[in-house]
Amino acid sequence: xxxxxxxxxxxxxxMELARILATHPNISLKYATSRQENGKYIEELxxxxxxxxxxxxQITDFDAxxxxxxxxxxxxxxxxxxxxxxxxxxFQLATKLNKKIKVIDxxxxxxxxxxxxxxxxxxxxxxxxxxxxxxxxxxxxxxEEQIKEASLIANPGCYPTASILGLYPALSHNIIKKDxxxxxxxxxxxxxRKAQVPSLFCEVYDNFRPYSIGGKHRHxxxxxxxxxxxxxxxxxxxxNPHLLPIERGILNTIYAPLSQNITLQEIHTLxxxxxxxxxxxxxxxxxxxPETRNVRGSLFCDIGIAVDNRTQKLIITSAIDNLARxxxxxxxxxxxxxxxxxxxxxxxxxxxxx
Numbered sequence: 388x389x390x391x392x393x394x395x396x397x398x399x400x401x402m403e404l405a406r407i408l409a410t411h412p413n414i415s416l417k418y419a420t421s422r423q424e425n426g427k428y429i430e431e432l433x434x435x436x437x438x439x440x441x442x443x444x445q446i447t448d449f450d451a452x453x454x455x456x457x458x459x460x461x462x463x464x465x466x467x468x469x470x471x472x473x474x475x476x477x478f479q480l481a482t483k484l485n486k487k488i489k490v491i492d493x494x495x496x497x498x499x500x501x502x503x504x505x506x507x508x509x510x511x512x513x514x515x516x517x518x519x520x521x522x523x524x525x526x527x528x529x530x531e532e533q534i535k536e537a538s539l540i541a542n543p544g545c546y547p548t549a550s551i552l553g554l555y556p557a558l559s560h561n562i563i564k565k566d567x568x569x570x571x572x573x574x575x576x577x578x579x580r581k582a583q584v585p586s587l588f589c590e591v592y593d594n595f596r597p598y599s600i601g602g603k604h605r606h607x608x609x610x611x612x613x614x615x616x617x618x619x620x621x622x623x624x625x626x627n628p629h630l631l632p633i634e635r636g637i638l639n640t641i642y643a644p645l646s647q648n649i650t651l652q653e654i655h656t657l658x659x660x661x662x663x664x665x666x667x668x669x670x671x672x673x674x675x676x677p678e679t680r681n682v683r684g685s686l687f688c689d690i691g692i693a694v695d696n697r698t699q700k701l702i703i704t705s706a707i708d709n710l711a712r713x714x715x716x717x718x719x720x721x722x723x724x725x726x727x728x729x730x731x732x733x734x735x736x737x738x739x740x741x
Contacts, residue, residue, distance in 0.1 A: 389726055392418035392454040394473060395464035396446060399576045400493050402433060403715035404462055409439040411733040414722065416441050417457055420449045449473070455480040460489040460722055464715075468511040470494040474539065475515045489725045490539050491718045497522035497541035498609050508605050524613060525721040526551060527730060528665045534724045542721060543613075545713025546571050546606040546628060549639045551613050552668060552688050553705035556661035558618045562654065563643035563701050567624045569610070570640045574633040574679070577709045591632050600627040635710050636679030641703040651694045654701065658692060666731065667712070667720075677706030684708060684739035686716045686731070708738075 391408060395401050396419040408416045416429075424432055430442030454461060455477050463470045470492050481488045499505040500520075502513040513519060523537035524530055526548065534540060543551075550569050557563045575591050584590060585598075599605075607626045614622040631638075655673055662668040667686045671677065677689035691704045707713050716734050723732045 389414045389459040390417040390457060391415065391722075392420075392458040392461040393464065394420045394449060394454070394461065396429070397421045397424055397432065398464055399710055400714045400718075401464040403710045404464060404718065405429060405433060405436060405441060407715060407719050407734060409436055409441040411719070413726070413728055413732060414460065414719075416444055418454050419444055419446050420454075421446050422448055451476045451480055455484065455486065455488060458488070460491065460726060462718055462722070463490065463492045463494060465494060467494045467496055467509055471496040471513060471515045471518075474518060478518060478539070488538065489722070491525070491542055491721055491725075492522075492539065493542045493714055493718055495544065495605065495609070497539060498524060498543065498547075499612060501612075504608055504612075508608055525717065526613070527717070527720050527724060528552065528662070528668060529555065529617065531724060531730070534721055535727075537725055540721045540725065542714065542718045544606045544609055545573065545577055545637055545707065545709035546604070546626070546639075547609045547613065548713050548717065549637045549688060549705045549707045550606075550610045550624070550626070550641065551617075553639055553641050553690055553703045554614060554643075555617060556658045557643065557654070557701060557703065558614060558620075558622065559661070560657055562645060562647055562649055562657070564646045565620075565622060566644055567622070568642045569624055569626045570629075570642070571626065571637065572629045572631045572639075573637045573709055574631050574635040576635045577637070577713075585630075591630065594632055595629065597627060597629045602626070604628050631679075633679065635708055636683060637705075637707050637709045637713060638677065638679050639703075639705045641705070643701050643703075645694070645699050645701055651692070654692055654694070658690065662690075677704050679706050679708075680738075680740050682706050682708050682712065682738050684711055685736050686712050686720060686734050687738060688712055 430437045436442040522539045522541045525540040525542045671691040676691040693702045
């Protein structure tokens with residue numbers, strides 16, 4: 388049984404990680420941290436975990452020495468800027484202890500490879516550039532072999548997961564031009580659990596609004612970086628997110644001009660072949676389109692395609708659960724791989740619908 392630590396258990400991603408780890412047959416949560424909830428038991432914080440052994444784990448303040456000594460794998464569900472220092476401390480101690488350890492970081496601190504680009508978008512100087520070079524981007528459908536050998540995995544963002552998976556087949560086969568527009572929508576849990584006016588019930592309910600549009604959202608460089616790496620080309624996107632009045636789920640509608648004379652059936656076949664061995668990517672039959680409820684609580688990414696023949700544009704739609712596929716469940720998939728387990732261990736869940 389592998390021993391796990393979870394740094395930052397009080398947010399939505401920490402909550403989802405605890406829920407999944409509660410029944411994991413190979414990973415046991417030994418150590419969970421929160422400054423605000425220090426001293427409580429997990430079942431006090433999350434009553435739905437009563438009757439599970441994980442519920443009796445006591446939450447503590449962070450102690451790098453203890454967590455590094457006692458854990459085989461550590462999940463970080465902490466804010467951007469905080470993670471890099473914590474990860475640096477953990478690996479420094481692991482080196483002193485001559486111990487191999489795996490770290491899954493759910494923040495953005497190790498996703499963007501260019502430190503200056505990271506600083507430009509997050510307004511934080513990156514002080515762990517040596518670790519940054521070795522971090523593996525945790526989109527397991529495309530980087531499975533690298534993840535298996537990695538010590539530090541940068542868990543992808545939710546919007547980038549849905550965007551990259553939706554665009555990869557079309558870009559890698561050069562069937563679209565680079566004039567790409569991503570019209571993205573997310574449930575409110577994507578904003579985190581902290582109290583803030585824009586996320587209050589009365590602000591969100593019966594409302595639908597854009598935010599951070601015009602190339603201002605921090606997931607933009609992550610999407611562009613990975614698409615550029617995968618295609619060995621420079622990819623620029625117009626990424627424009629919106630807030631849906633739902634708890635969880637992401638739905639992307641992506642528009643790109645076709646670069647060649649190709650039929651919808653041929654494009655559909657191309658998508659099927661690209662992802663034919665990818666268990667958690669479902670290419671929907673022609674005429675069907677993704678819905679957030681059909682992926683809720685699961686690792687699935689559903690993709691549908693259509694062609695606007697009048698404007699000669701490919702329209703790609705992709706749907707994921709932002710907390711599951713877009714964060715915590717994807718982190719467990721990465722943990723499974725780097726620990727030598729089957730990728731779907733304890734996360735092969737059917738979606739919760741309705």
